[in-house]
Amino acid sequence: MSPTGRTDPPGLDPDRLRAHLERERPGLVRGPLVAELIEGGRSNLTYSVTDGTGRWVVRRPPLGHVLATAHDMRREHRVISALRPTAVPVPETVLLCEDESVLGSPFYVMEFVEGTPYRTAAQLTAIGPERTRRVVLGLADTLVRLHAVDPQAAGLADFGRPDGFLERQLRRWGKQLEASRNRELPGIDALHSALAGALPVSPAPAVVHGDFRLDNVLVGDDDSVRAVLDWEMSTLGDPLTDLGLLVMYSEQEPVPGSPISTTRNAPGHPDPAEIVERYAAGSGRDVSALPWYTAFAYFKLAVILEGIHYRYTLGQTVGAGFDRIGQLVPLFIDNGLATLRKG
Template identity: 80%
Template sequence: MSSSPPPGLDLERLRGHLDRERPGLVDGPLRARLIEGGRSNLTYAVTDGVAQWVVRRPPLGHVLATAHDMKREHRVISALHPTAVPVPRPVLLCDDESVLGAPFYVMEFMPGTPYRSAEQLAPLGPERTRAAVLGLVDTLVELHAVDPAAAGLGDFGRPEGFLDRQLCRWGKQLDASRNRELAGIDELHAALGRSLPVSPAATVVHGDYRLDNVLIDGDDRITAILDWEMSTLGDPLTDLGLLVMYSTKLDLPDSPVSTTAAAAGHPAPAELVARYAELSGRDVSALPWYTAFAWFKLAVILEGIHYRYTLGQTVGAGFDRIGELVPVFIEHGLTTLQEG
């Protein structure tokens, strides 16, 4: 770790705040590094040479709405920490923007690896890969078993009309990034709207549940679920549908969107669904809708990235190929819905 702080993290101000709010917590000068990954909020590993913590803050140049994310993330991990759901222990939440220029929170640093690709999983071998992915399902069942009211999260979201609002939200997101014809996308959106399933009882929903949003230790146990910025109260099968989508082999060589599904030993989506159904007791007969919705949602996200690329607003490798992936996701969505 570097003694020169990464952008967005003033270590002297952070140390002063921790000394005031948690006297004795820090024992020595702080060093930090930016942890890559995550959807939008910035994540830093911070150490005093003895202990280690994680700091989460909004992106640089954040807007007011993003400040709310810090409170939501801190609230949900604080509520879930006493439960069986593996989350880091929260240390503190800071609303005072004079400290780091934005609200932030601190949590314990958890050991483990976020596996982002089949190549990263390969050294584990088929048996350990299988155990890790099945553990992902088991942990999702644990999350969805939490009683929101008992955990103090009874008002964490608005479950009524959840699926309708989600479909509307991503439809608006699509309209905001339209600059080319996309065959089948409107057909998929309309078909999803015509066949909305009846949601089961609401649970805490992670919103972006996949293998690279958890940490897995050397014993193939999940030590922590990360990136709670999209969490809410809603339909638990949206988490499962997204997991099934990410567990489907795309057979796209050199794809800029990496998945772990091609790793040797990775369970097939049908096995993941069957395991979730058995352990949770939920009816999963409508899951094709949820999986088709996940394909639609990712198609919209990818189209948004492609749109920003055409405007010259993205930097880095691979963005030039994002656009050609979108029709693949649309086709998967349509096929999934028709087969369901």
């Protein structure tokens, strides 16, 4: 609790933040700041802060993090700032602070954007089938706009290494799997090998979000995408990895007790084929190899879920639902193999 009796969220001291903002952006803040943690983040911590008049968002790495490269505030701040003048809807950045004496880690501040993150089929059902269809197809249109950005013109030509991108990605996630392997997972090695043996030829590189899905955007009252959030996995690479992940989330059936959000059962939700067709028409890209990218998305999520399950078995997770994560992994493996066979 702060000296004023205010309860502050872990990882953010509003008084220290205000003092820093007053030094770097005089006149921005007009009074004491109050902060609250925004729930729903997958990795980096996100806070809403207000002085009673203005409102901003602060992003910082998780408490006690050790992998600085996985929580690089400079990269997130850079890509959002670079995309702001483009057709991609992103918040306006306010400042980047790499002085760890302020909040205990690097962080950045950006504007607060009003909008709804649709995370469940029930949320979409409440707005009706016509609006649901508009929201989901707008997501595909936003991905087209992102992948149309010229990295050179945006100042992002050195934001990643597109050459050998898919091979490196597959190798990286294979290593992640080995780091958390403590049980038999039938089919996981076959899926990894099949993906490695059928690497597609990537199209021209683009700015890749890395985790593009409905609950990582804010949707306005007019059903348009107001802001794309959570850029921590962004890079330059194969744009179809974003589409494959979006398709994977769009076709995933809801599983009772699963922490994986899925909205496909909402009335009016376009099916994956229509989402792909919308993207292909808007981008002009050849999407014939998409089954590989969707299968890779299943593999990647299986590895992520297995890592969570592994940490659960070691007693390193806190919260409800982690005991069921391990049961989901075989489902994603099977779906990945089935997708490759269909392709």
